[in-house]
Amino acid sequence: MLLLAVAGAAGLGTGALQVTVPASQPALPVVAGLAFAALALGEVGGALLLGGRTAPSSARRALRAGLAAMAAVYGAAALGLAPAGVVTALGLLGLATAAQSIGSSVLLDRVVPAHLVTAAFAAQVATMLLGTSLGALAAGAVGAPVVLAVPAVLLASAAVVTGLLPRAGTPAPQTGARSDALV
Numbered sequence: 001m002l003l004l005a006v007a008g009a010a011g012l013g014t015g016a017l018q019v020t021v022p023a024s025q026p027a028l029p030v031v032a033g034l035a036f037a038a039l040a041l042g043e044v045g046g047a048l049l050l051g052g053r054t055a056p057s058s059a060r061r062a063l064r065a066g067l068a069a070m071a072a073v074y075g076a077a078a079l080g081l082a083p084a085g086v087v088t089a090l091g092l093l094g095l096a097t098a099a100q101s102i103g104s105s106v107l108l109d110r111v112v113p114a115h116l117v118t119a120a121f122a123a124q125v126a127t128m129l130l131g132t133s134l135g136a137l138a139a140g141a142v143g144a145p146v147v148l149a150v151p152a153v154l155l156a157s158a159a160v161v162t163g164l165l166p167r168a169g170t171p172a173p174q175t176g177a178r179s180d181a182l183v
Contacts, residue, residue, distance in 0.1 A: 006158050012147070015139065019140050039094045039097075042092065042098070050062060060162060063099070067155045071159065072152075105121070108124065
């Protein structure tokens with residue numbers, strides 16, 4: 001369940017930023033374009049750096065680091081950022097998102113029985129997309145600072161919880177039972 005909650009909270013922040021970044025820079029629309037380019041480059045760069053190197057033993061560290069960094073970026077964005085800060089923050093968010101996504105995927109493969117991995121991954125992606133939609137809707141209706149504070153708190157809490165959970169030892173049994181509290 002934790003991985004689903006993380007996906008939803010990450011989506012909530014992403015959706016809020018998709019509304020907030022262009023709206024916060026009406027005089028400088030190029031800043032929004034640069035910010036989203038920095039986000040994409042951060043995600044690709046993070047995936048290239050971490051994707052081939054994240055062993056199951058380091059997946060929790062990658063997840064925890066990604067969660068903490070995402071929480072920090074969403075928290076900073078909730079307080080407001082100058083144009084240069086927006087571009088930098090979204091670049092860092094891209095790196096953090098890559099770490100969180102890769103860590104989550106590796107752990108999902110590790111703790112979910114093989115015959116359920118596809119369904120679990122689909123549920124994780126659907127939860128993230130639902131969070132993205134709700135984040136965009138809420139940021140437009142309520143305002144970004146309030147909406148961005150929510151994933152900042154949730155992801156920071158998830159980073160702490162992830163550090164406290166027992167380590168996933170062996171892969172999930174193939175009988176359908178789960179072997180870890182991360183899912």
